Amino acid sequence: MTNITERRKERLDRGIKVRTEGIYAISSWEEVSYLLLPRLVLILGLLILPLVMPTLYWKRVISIVSIYALLTLGFDFLANFVGLVSLGGAFFIGTGGYIAAILNKSYGLTPALTIPIATLGGAVICTLLLLPCLPLRGVYFAIVTLMYPLVLARIIEALNILGGTDGILGVASFPSRWIEQYIIILIVIISLFGLRRLVNEDIGLVFRGVKDNDQAVRASGLSITLYKAIAVFIASGLGSLGGAYLCHIYMWAGISQFALDFSIIPIAATVIGGGGTLVGPLLGCFILVPISEILRAFGALRIVFYALILLMFIMLRSEGIMVYAQRKYHQFERWVKV
Amino acid sequence: MSGEDILQVTEICKSFGGVQALWKVSFNVEQGEVFGIIGPNGSGKTTLINCITGFIKMDSGKVLYRGKDITNRSPNRIANLGITRTFQIMRPYYSLPAYKNLVIPLFSPRAKRTGGWRGGGKLGDRGTVSIDILEEIGFERDSFVPYKMASSLPTGYLKRLELARCLALRPDIILCDEVFSGLSMSEIASMVPLIEKLQMDGITLVMIEHRLRELFRVANRVMVLNFGEKLTEGLPEEVIQDEKVKEAYLGSEKILDFI
Numbered sequence: 001m002t003n004i005t006e007r008r009k010e011r012l013d014r015g016i017k018v019r020t021e022g023i024y025a026i027s028s029w030e031e032v033s034y035l036l037l038p039r040l041v042l043i044l045g046l047l048i049l050p051l052v053m054p055t056l057y058w059k060r061v062i063s064i065v066s067i068y069a070l071l072t073l074g075f076d077f078l079a080n081f082v083g084l085v086s087l088g089g090a091f092f093i094g095t096g097g098y099i100a101a102i103l104n105k106s107y108g109l110t111p112a113l114t115i116p117i118a119t120l121g122g123a124v125i126c127t128l129l130l131l132p133c134l135p136l137r138g139v140y141f142a143i144v145t146l147m148y149p150l151v152l153a154r155i156i157e158a159l160n161i162l163g164g165t166d167g168i169l170g171v172a173s174f175p176s177r178w179i180e181q182y183i184i185i186l187i188v189i190i191s192l193f194g195l196r197r198l199v200n201e202d203i204g205l206v207f208r209g210v211k212d213n214d215q216a217v218r219a220s221g222l223s224i225t226l227y228k229a230i231a232v233f234i235a236s237g238l239g240s241l242g243g244a245y246l247c248h249i250y251m252w253a254g255i256s257q258f259a260l261d262f263s264i265i266p267i268a269a270t271v272i273g274g275g276g277t278l279v280g281p282l283l284g285c286f287i288l289v290p291i292s293e294i295l296r297a298f299g300a301l302r303i304v305f306y307a308l309i310l311l312m313f314i315m316l317r318s319e320g321i322m323v324y325a326q327r328k329y330h331q332f333e334r335w336v337k338v
Numbered sequence: 339m340s341g342e343d344i345l346q347v348t349e350i351c352k353s354f355g356g357v358q359a360l361w362k363v364s365f366n367v368e369q370g371e372v373f374g375i376i377g378p379n380g381s382g383k384t385t386l387i388n389c390i391t392g393f394i395k396m397d398s399g400k401v402l403y404r405g406k407d408i409t410n411r412s413p414n415r416i417a418n419l420g421i422t423r424t425f426q427i428m429r430p431y432y433s434l435p436a437y438k439n440l441v442i443p444l445f446s447p448r449a450k451r452t453g454g455w456r457g458g459g460k461l462g463d464r465g466t467v468s469i470d471i472l473e474e475i476g477f478e479r480d481s482f483v484p485y486k487m488a489s490s491l492p493t494g495y496l497k498r499l500e501l502a503r504c505l506a507l508r509p510d511i512i513l514c515d516e517v518f519s520g521l522s523m524s525e526i527a528s529m530v531p532l533i534e535k536l537q538m539d540g541i542t543l544v545m546i547e548h549r550l551r552e553l554f555r556v557a558n559r560v561m562v563l564n565f566g567e568k569l570t571e572g573l574p575e576e577v578i579q580d581e582k583v584k585e586a587y588l589g590s591e592k593i594l595d596f597i
Contacts, residue, residue, distance in 0.1 A: 202445050205431075205438055206441075208434060209431050209434070211433075212431040212433050213431055215393070215413075215429055216425070216430070216431065218393070218417070219422065219423055220414075220446055220506075220507065221414050221422075221443065222414055222443075222445065222446050223414045224414075
């Protein structure tokens with residue numbers, strides 16, 4: 001028996017990937033399609049989803065998944081490109097949701113107006129409230145951001161403001177199912193490619209610098225608080241947009257929009273999708289949320305099966321689906337004798 | 339040297355708990371000179387630089403830059419005034435290629451002021467300017483080195499990258515924290531002309547150094563610290579003859595062996 005330790009897997013970059021990350025030498029249509037194909041598959045896949053969903057129930061799931069996807073994009077951006085692990089997803093969703101509901105109910109604005117205003121307003125409010133926490137890092141920032149949605153929900157409940165425990169009922173819905181689904185899917189696609197572009201722009205390099213080495217960023221004459229605030233603004237804007245959308249889908253804003261699901265699912269999706277890829281966490285949402293819906297059939301045991309599936313992803317593909325897939329796509333592998 | 343003081347440091351005191359890291363350290367740096375700071379380990383050299391550049395708040399004392407009070411300002415504001423520093427333990431952005439490391443300082447308000455919003459004015463975008471700066475500091479332009487991940491670069495290049503980050507800000511003063519340490523003799527030999535060139539370009543240098551031979555080749559004046567206090571200051575040849583300095587360094591006359 002030959003000893004298996006005498007062989008190792010050698011990985012080689014494909015020829016198209018030259019010199020360094022992010023610079024490609026494209027000289028033929030094969031190479032163009034090599035780069036375009038994965039992107040096209042993703043975009044077309046997302047656009048077809050509403051058409052292939054069998055029932056009304058599943059069509060609704062698509063919209064909800066898309067909202068989680070927005071939240072997760074923001075989480076991945078903050079955690080893996082700026083170094084801020086935020087558990088404030090529920091905070092962003094709730095803020096956006098309540099702003100949109102108030103604007104719609106009290107001022108009679110249509111969703112076409114409430115959603116953009118709630119996006120910007122929510123981002124401003126979340127950023128201002130998180131401003132004192134920005135010097136914190138790692139687990140400390142995570143804990144403090146988790147505190148916000150819990151505190152806000154309790155305040156609304158205790159003071160009986162903003163509809164108290166009943167929430168704000170009778171918020172306007174979208175004119176049609178198709179508009180509802182396609183607009184949110186387009187927003188997800190634009191956010192994904194926008195963020196991917198952003199992290200490779202000069203300002204994106206500053207964000208990544210803050211994650212890598214914040215003292216060197218300060219020594220470079222840049223205020224880390226300012227750039228962390230900009231990053232939180234972007235991520236909380238995505239979350240608030242999702243929240244505003246959610247309240248128009250449910251035609252209701254209530255304290256359950258501060259539920260911990262919105263803070264936890266983005267982490268799980270990022271873990272199984274592959275952090276730092278942006279696409280991975282998005283796909284993670286499109287896997288996790290439907291699984292959790294399918295498992296409703298198991299009743300009370302649902303969470304057990306859910307946990308088992310999560311565990312399997314983490315054990316078998318701990319690097320994340322997308323990191324694994326990108327490696328397979330971009331590199332040759334072969335066994336060589338050592 | 340114009341003889342004009344660009345940096346005036348007056349009686350900096352700093353203590354960490356019970357340890358007095360700096361006690362009433364004062365010195366002036368003249369425009370265009372190379373000012374060396376030497377001293378045994380733990381004598382407070384790095385703390386001094388941290389205090390001047392705002393990374394540590396000093397307990398008392400005053401720092402004037404061209405007559406303007408910059409005491410305890412935030413590090414980024416001080417860097418934007420043109421006072422930059424290197425770190426003793428190198429701090430590159432390991433997940434970025436070497437040339438993209440420089441895009442970050444080129445994004446600072448100071449670099450934007452001098453180079454336009456694209457970073458380099460007529461010179462091109464920030465990536466192009468980065469490659470120019472790296473070439474100036476000793477990265478071969480047509481090799482792969484500037485495009486390599488900072489995590490895969492050897493120490494010599496990382497030290498140069500630290501200096502390059504300072505240069506990207508078009509600084510007036512660079513405070514170098516042991517740029518020669520950890521380098522081989524041949525690497526040091528190639529760094530010395532670089533330092534001389536920086537001085538010729540009109541940049542004032544404050545250098546903390548343990549490599550006395552190389553420091554004394556480039557330094558105009560040297561200050562000696564010991565246990566957070568200033569022992570003496572003067573021309574390099576005067577300083578090494580000083581009895582107190584000899585005692586502080588090795589408790590003997592062995593300092594002469596260093597040189």
